[in-house]
Every structure is written in C-alpha cells, then in structure tokens.
Amino acid sequence: MQNSGTVRPRVLIVDDEPGQRSLLAAMTSDLGFAAATACDGEDALEQLNSLGADVIVTDLVMPRMDGFEFLKTLEGRGDRTPAIVLTNLGGIQQALSVVHELKAFWFLEKPVQLNILKALLERAIEQNRLIGETSILNRHLSNHGMLGEMVGGSPAMQQVYSLIRQVAPTSASVLITGESGTGKELVARAVHRLSPRSGAPFIAVNCAAMPDTLIESELFGHEKGAFTGAVERHAGCFEQARNGTILLDEIGDMPIGTQAKLLRVLEDGLVRRLGGKTDLPVNVRVIAATNRAPEQALKDKLLREDLYYRLNVFHLELPPLRERKEDIPAICESMVANFNQKYGYRVTDIHPGVLAAFQQASWPGNVRQLRNVMERTVILAQEGTIQMKHLPSDHTVPSAPPNFVKEDDSVRIRVGPLMSEIEQIYIDMVLKHTGNNKTHAAQILGISLRTLQNRVRDSKDSSESDVHGAMAG
Numbered sequence: 416m417q418n419s420g421t422v423r424p425r426v427l428i429v430d431d432e433p434g435q436r437s438l439l440a441a442m443t444s445d446l447g448f449a450a451a452t453a454c455d456g457e458d459a460l461e462q463l464n465s466l467g468a469d470v471i472v473t474d475l476v477m478p479r480m481d482g483f484e485f486l487k488t489l490e491g492r493g494d495r496t497p498a499i500v501l502t503n504l505g506g507i508q509q510a511l512s513v514v515h516e517l518k519a520f521w522f523l524e525k526p527v528q529l530n531i532l533k534a535l536l537e538r539a540i541e542q543n544r545l546i547g548e549t550s551i552l553n554r555h556l557s558n559h560g561m562l563g564e565m566v567g568g569s570p571a572m573q574q575v576y577s578l579i580r581q582v583a584p585t586s587a588s589v590l591i592t593g594e595s596g597t598g599k600e601l602v603a604r605a606v607h608r609l610s611p612r613s614g615a616p617f618i619a620v621n622c623a624a625m626p627d628t629l630i631e632s633e634l635f636g637h638e639k640g641a642f643t644g645a646v647e648r649h650a651g652c653f654e655q656a657r658n659g660t661i662l663l664d665e666i667g668d669m670p671i672g673t674q675a676k677l678l679r680v681l682e683d684g685l686v687r688r689l690g691g692k693t694d695l696p697v698n699v700r701v702i703a704a705t706n707r708a709p710e711q712a713l714k715d716k717l718l719r720e721d722l723y724y725r726l727n728v729f730h731l732e733l734p735p736l737r738e739r740k741e742d743i744p745a746i747c748e749s750m751v752a753n754f755n756q757k758y759g760y761r762v763t764d765i766h767p768g769v770l771a772a773f774q775q776a777s778w779p780g781n782v783r784q785l786r787n788v789m790e791r792t793v794i795l796a797q798e799g800t801i802q803m804k805h806l807p808s809d810h811t812v813p814s815a816p817p818n819f820v821k822e823d824d825s826v827r828i829r830v831g832p833l834m835s836e837i838e839q840i841y842i843d844m845v846l847k848h849t850g851n852n853k854t855h856a857a858q859i860l861g862i863s864l865r866t867l868q869n870r871v872r873d874s875k876d877s878s879e880s881d882v883h884g885a886m887a888g
Contacts, residue, residue: 456480497539567742583609593733596783615659641690
C-alpha cells in the first residue's frame with residue numbers, strides 16, 4: 416500500500432457486472448491505487464471527461480457502449496490512456512485483436528489474479544508517465560523553440576528538433592557531428608529522454624579524455640585480478656547503461672583496437688569483461704558523437720569504416736553558433752535565468768548593445784564559449800541590466816560599433832543605446848555649441864535652467880561612481 420500522503424494513481428474499472436466491478440475495485444485499492452468504476456463505455460467517457468484516469472481496465476461485452484466502441488472512441492479523440500482489456504478464457508483471440516487494432520496495453524483473463532493485475536497496472540502507469548514526459552517535451556519543442564536544454568527557434572535548430580523527434584522512438588544508432596561546443600551531448604540526452612528508454616540510465620563516455628590503457632576497462636568492465644590494480648570486479652559502461660543509452664563522445668579518438676571490440680559488441684549485443692570468460696547480454700542504444708569530419712577521420716585511418724557504417728544509421732549534424740545568430744538573444748536569456756538560480760542573483764535584462772556585440776562575434780567555441788562569457792557577465796552584473804562594461808576586456812567578444820558618431824553639430828545614432836544615454840549626448844552637444852552657457856543651452860533644450868543643472872550633476876555623479884567602482888575592482 417502506498418503512503419496515504421501521496422497521490423495514488425487512478426484506475427477506472429469498466430464492467431457491466433456489479434460483482435466483478437466491486438471485486439476489481441477492492442483488489443485495485445488493496446494494491447495501493449485509487450479505484451473508480453463505470454458500468455459501460457458511456458459511463459466511462461463521462462467520468463474520463465470530468466476526472467480522467469491513469470489506467471483503464473475494461474470489459475469488452477457491455478450494453479449501450481461496449482468495450483470495443485469505447486476504446487475506439489478514445490483512440491479517435493487522441494486519448495492515449497493505457498487500457499487493459501478484460502476477457503474470459505474463451506475470448507482471448509478477441510482480446511488480442513483489440514490489443515492489436517486499438518493499441519490497448521494488454522489483456523487480463525478472468526478470474527483475475529492479484530499478482531498479474533499488480534504487474535500490469537504498474538507497467539501501464541509507467542507507460543503513462545513516459546507518454547506524459549514525451550508530450551511535455553514536444554510542447555516545449557513546438558511552442559518555445561527549445562528542447563530540453565537546447566534553445567533556439569532558427570530554421571537550422573527546428574530541423575535538428577524535427578530529426579530528434581523522428582529518431583528518438585526508434586532503437587537506431589545515431590551519429591552526431593558538429594564543432595566543439597555546439598551541444599552534441601545535449602542532443603544525445605534529448606534523444607534518450609524522448610525514447611522508450613528514458614526510464615533507464617544514460618551514460619556519457621568521453622573517449623578523448625580517457626587513457627588508452629583504461630578505456631576498454633571503462634567500456635567493457637573487468638574481473639578482479641584482470642590486470643595490475645584490478646582489486647575488485649568492475650561493471651563497465653555498457654553494463655551500467657543496460658536497457659538505456661550510452662553516448663560515445665569523440666568516437667574518432669577511440670583507439671583502433673578498441674573500435675574493433677566495440678563493433679563486435681554492437682553486432683552481437685554481448686560484452687565480455689577484461690579477464691572474464693563469459694559473455695554478458697547488454698541491451699543498449701548507442702549514440703556516437705565527433706567534432707571531426709567523419710570522411711576525414713576515415714581517410715586518416717582514425718575511424719574504422721565498418722564501425723562508422725554501424726554507427727551512422729541516423730546522422731544528426733549540429734550547426735555552429737555563427738550560422739544561427741538569431742538564436743543568441745533567446746540563448747542568453749535562458750543562460751541568465753540559469754545563472755540567477757545558480758548564484759542567487761537578480762539580473763533582469765541584457766543591454767541591446769551587448770546583444771549586438773554577441774551577434775557580431777564569430778564564436779569559435781560556439782555555445783560553450785557563449786556560456787562562459789555569459790556566466791562572467793552575470794557574476795559581474797549581479798542585478799539589473801548587463802551592460803557593455805561587464806563584457807570581458809580580452810577581446811573574447813569584439814566591441815560593438817559605436818552607438819554614436821559625432822559630426823560637428825550633428826550625431827548619428829545606432830539602434831541600441833538607452834534613452835538616457837541619447838539625452839546626455841544631446842545635452843553635451845548643446846553645451847559645447849553654447850560655450851557651456853547653461854542659460855542659453857536650457858533655452859535651446861526647452862527645459863528650465865534648474866533641470867539642466869540637475870541633469871549635468873546627475874551625469875557627473877554617475878561618471879565619478881563608475882571611476883570609483885573601477886578603482887575598487
């Protein structure tokens with residue numbers, strides 16, 4: 416029985432026999448679920464409209480609306496609540512037909528056995544959870560231009576999202592290519608989270624960061640005494656990722672000898688620990704990633720051709736940040752929110768000049784480089800607006816073109832500066848034109864002398880504050 420303080424999954428039992436309904440409701444409640452009952456399909460639809468359900472257990476033969484019509488109605492309106500079909504011993508063929516045609520979860524023979532009911536309900540609840548998570552991720556994808564931690568609504572990223580949605584439900588191997596820092600691991604995690612394996616482990620292995628002497632042990636595991644230092648048995652990444660997903664990052668840096676052993680694991684679905692004598696079955700989806708051009712890696716003999724074709728069942732190529740600069744404002748907003756939460760800051764905005772500078776940068780390190788710069792600027796700003804002064808001074812990000820270009824008694828203004836900055840530039844121009852005659856300047860500006868004096872004083876105080884702040888830093 417589940418704790419009474421938790422919300423219990425709701426099971427709707429649909430059966431026209433009162434005794435059967437009561438028995439199933441009692442059994443379901445004893446198993447820790449919240450049970451509701453309906454006498455036929457019409458009654459069940461009314462309850463679903465008002466209260467919903469996590470799992471449906473339904474008979475097939477009922478008056479008014481039978482189980483087949485009930486499930487067909489649910490399918491027609493897009494209701495994907497898992498349904499378990501009740502059947503008598505002689506009706507198994509019909510139940511199987513319903514399971515196949517209407518994609519019901521499974522069938523349950525009468526008289527119902529408690530252990531079988533428990534197993535089916537638990538599996539159906541898990542299926543419903545996975546459907547819910549997939550639905551949430553897909554809503555993020557279509558409505559917000561984001562998927563998991565990936566952000567961007569550019570055509571290039573929309574194409575990436577579309578490919579992820581297509582390949583995720585399958586068991587196909589995926590090869591992700593793209594420059595360093597483009598987010599290859601984020602793509603791999605999104606594929607995993609949208610797949611039926613999302614409840615199992617996701618294991619990421621960086622092949623470039625692992626010494627050649629240890630990589631086979633990390634991937635395949637080892638037995639105690641297999642080599643010097645192997646003081647106990649170790650389960651490798653393939654065993655740890657059983658029924659889940661493993662990401663082999665920078666696959667082109669894996670030693671050629673290890674690639675041959677990896678190919679055998681992929682083909683046979685068996686792994687043998689170093690020093691072991693038996694093969695262990697592993698059911699793992701493999702995603703590989705590389706920042707090298709695969710064709711060049713093949714030409715340079717860094718990647719086995721047979722392994723490449725085994726991994727490259729489905730290819731996903733990530734665009735560099737310089738090719739989707741329209742995504743930079745949204746990426747920066749997302750990063751600001753994350754860093755505010757991480758450090759407890761209250762940064763609320765990014766100056767347009769900063770975004771202009773970001774969009775003119777080439778970003779050779781891609782999103783990873785942008786993230787590093789954004790983290791620094793948020794730490795410096797801590798609250799309010801990120802200004803140009805918060806940008807790094809080491810030319811990691813180029814300065815934006817000047818907002819103001821002065822030409823004698825005129826000035827050209829770019830889109831970007833704040834209204835207060837434009838106002839101060841104009842006041843300075845008028846004062847210079849009048850030889851610092853504030854009375855004459857106030858007349859030209861159309862403001863009182865006192866207002867002009869206050870604006871000049873505020874500007875001076877702001878400049879001194881910036882100087883003191885710089886000296887203190």
